[in-house]
Ligand SMILES: [Zn+2]
């Protein structure tokens with residue numbers, strides 16, 4: 607494509623007010639700066655963080671959200687060397703690229719994680735590539751704002767993927783699926799003989815299950831109140847799926863099933879009382895991975911003495927502690943080998959049905975909605 611102007615027109619889902627709805631409108635997208643990429647979106651996942659931001663987590667308005675984009679590179683900036691027009695790509699989270707964590711290949715703990723993903727602006731100069739009728743529209747959400755037919759991403763968070771994978775389904779590998787799978791593979795690193803309890807069977811928890819099964823961990827227990835999700839967990843290889851509302855004490859059930867306790871637990875709920883259950887069922891010396899987003903005033907539901915005596919480690923994990931440039935291709939390789947069927951978690955919707963897709967995620971009828979363009 608040859609560009610004769612400095613911007614192109616795109617259709618985007620704009621959020622004008624807390625609570626929504628999203629409205630599909632025409633916007634202008636500026637051409638990429640030297641370290642940026644213009645991507646034509648093919649599919650984009652809906653993640654819990656999009657819903658949280660719609661409902662008041664502080665982002666500037668109006669804004670284009672969306673942070674699980676997959677598409678085709680249309681144009682690259684002058685300094686971009688690892689991508690070219692026509693490349694299929696997945697967009698992941700943004701990071702500064704030069705803090706202590708970024709230098710050490712752990713961009714998920716970037717010191718600038720919040721501003722580089724939630725400020726609605728470029729970190730470098732506070733500008734935005736998006737506008738409507740000459741007025742700024744906030745963008746660069748997770749370095750992409752991919753609820754739009756075209757997005758500007760940074761080369762740094764744009765990951766080239768193999769052409770043989772189904773591109774329209776790959777977007778969630780950039781956030782939700784990476785979060786669950788990375789927690790298992792990058793952070794907790796269970797071995798086949800270990801046991802793992804996963805609290806919460808949504809997209810993130812079930813991605814943790816898929817990852818554990820991909821590395822041959824057999825004893826995986828999923829705790830989830832929604833019966834359809836429990837059934838899916840069993841189909842995807844959970845040893846047991848436990849209903850936390852069936853009147854039994856969850857810790858007792860898990861200890862019985864696991865023979866006394868689990869080596870690892872993952873909380874994908876962010877609910878302090880559930881994290882307490884995870885701590886209680888973890889064996890001495892074990893680790894509890896914390897990946898659910900807790901309430902702002904949430905406290906650890908254990909005393910320091912409890913933790914000291916049990917020797918349980920609490921491990922907060924964001925974005926699966928993944929470097930997306932290597933971890934996303936790794937997950938795709940597992941998928942193509944038939945060992946990581948993340949597509950089982952996905953329900954597709956046309957892009958125009960973004961509000962319906964979010965509603966489906968909220969009421970639990972879709973685990974991972976993906977909007978298709
Ligand atoms: Zn950084």
Ligand SMILES: [Zn+2]
Nearest residue numbers: 653655781782
């Ligand atoms: Zn996300």
